[in-house]
Amino acid sequence: MSPDVARFPRTSPYWPVVSHPLLRHVLPGLAVSALGDGMAVVAVTWLAIQLAPQDQRGLWIALAVAAYALPSAAGTVIFGRWLRGRGGAQLAGWDAILRATALAAIPIAHLAGMLTIGLYVVLLAASALLHSWGSAxxxxxxxxxxxxxxHLPANAVLTTISGFATIVGPPLAGILIGWAGPVWVIAIDAATFAVLALTYRLALPATGTIQRYERTASRTAGFAVIRRQPALLGLLVLSLWFFFFFGPVYVAMPIHITDDRHASATLLGVYYTAFGVGGLVGGVVAGHLRRWPLRATTIGIVIGFGVAMLPLGLGAPVGLSLPGFALAGLIWAPYMSVSMALFQRTASTEQLPAVLAANGAVLVLAVPLGTMVGGPLVGAIGARPTLLLCAVAIVTLGLVAAGVRVARRNAQGSGATEVSARH
Known part of the structure; x- marks a missing residue:
């Protein structure tokens, strides 16, 4: 046995994360909760189909999906005054408690015969109010x-857990829905958040390690910090447009599969599975990028992702576009880990919860807005051209970001040379 093999896993960048005396007790709870959310992706829409009037199902499905995510943007501002100065475990724990309570009310209302489509959407929206703060x-x-x-390996652990759940959760939800119905899958999701809340409470006792911060009255302090930090503002703008340009893919992909390729939903599922598997591999790889220049890495990810999407937009055969889509998932996966590491390095620990909540509030809107644009765009130019336009737009975004970065570095270098010459 070679020395490197003998020392594994202690030589892995993930070892300090999974062996940490506090984090190692939190990670199982996060994994359970992520699996519950992976199942909810299917259950939320399926229960909306069952509850909505037959002639309004499309509208209510869209409202239910939006309600499970978008209110977190409002929650960032509404609760900013009270939550800005809280520690990480407290914020994440409160989000888990709210999620567990609001989601548990759905099966309770069902048992009481009171669950309507309107109440269902309201409860989903309530469950999402603290989501940006919980992620922060x-x-x-x-x-x-x-x-x-x-930081980067730890971020990668969180994103890998989430990526694994998106692969395992939906098919598991399908089995459970067929056996017990979607309302009970949501009940399981609520239970997983209750487990997570207990994990934060029991695994992270109040000690000097978890800092307490002075709170301010500002509801939008996180946005103010980002605005004052050019590095953070640039990263937020890059992420916003990156996610926005990807949004139309959710509309174009199924139509491309059915109308252009004349295939069934099975092929669509294969594409999404390939993307998810690529994302899982990319999440594992992300922890090994900690010595890379992080800002350049985020820009490289954007360009690489757009290039990997080009075969799909160009109408390449499945044998080429499917591996390309898997590669896109692999390239996409490290983006959140790397960008979070940049926030963690740039913002002070006191500012970090509000800054990350503000970042999350903006990004949670990006993909839905892009998806909304995708509908009329596909209607105007077609599914495959929309996919091509998204890929080209993403590559262009990355190249523009790279050009801005080079120009800024050259300007800084010129400024430093002039100062030296004067002295």
């Missing part, structure tokens, strides 16, 4: 507990 809390907790060199 998880990444803030990493910054609180680990030194900077371990």
């Amino acid at each position: 809390g998880r990444f803030t907790l990493i910054a609180e507990l680990l030194p900077e060199r371990h």
Whole structure:
């Protein structure tokens, strides 16, 4: 046995994360909760189909899906005054408690015979109000507990857990829906969030390690910090347009499969599975990028993702476009881990919860807005041209970001040379 093999897994960048005396107790709860959310992706829409009037199903499905995510943007501002100064575990724990409570009310209302489509959407919206703060809390907790060199591997662990859940959760939900119905899958999702809330409460006791911060009255302090930090503002703008340009893919892909390729939903599922498997591999790879220049890496990911999407937009055969879509998933996966590491390095730990919540509030709107644009865009130019336009737009975005970065570095270099010449 070689020395490297003998030392594994202690030589892995993930070892300090999974062996951390506090984080190792939190990760199982996060995995359980992620699996519940993976199942909810199917259950939320399926229950909406059952509850909505036959002639309004499309509208109510869209409202249910939006309600499960978009209210987090409003929650960032509404609760900013009270939550900005909280520690990571507290924020994540409160989000888990709200999710568990609001989602549990859905099967309870069902048992009481009171569950209507309107009440269902309201409860989904209530469950999502603290989601941006909960996500911010998880990444803030990493910054609180680990030194900077371990932030990227820890972020990658979180995104890999989520990626695995998106592969396993939907088919598991399909089985459970056929057996018990979608309302009970949502009940399971609520139970997983209850487990997560207990994990935060029991695995992370109040100690000097988890810092407490002075709170301010500002509801929008996170946005103000991002606005004052050019590096953070540039990253947010890059992420916003990256996610927005990907949004129309959710509309164009199924229509491309059915109308252009004359295939069934099975092929669409194969594409999404390939993307998910690629994403899982990319999530594992992300932890090994900690020595790469992070800003350049985010720009490279954007360009690489757009290039990997080109075969699909160009109408390449499945034998080429399917591996390309899997490669796109692999390239996409490290983006959140790397961008979160940039936030963790640039913002102070005191500012980080509000900054990450503000970032999440903006990004949670990007893909839905892009998806909304995708409908009329596909109607105007067709599905495959829409996919091609998305790919070209993403590549162009990355190239523009690279050009801005080079120009800024040259300007800084010129400024430093002039200062030296004067002295």
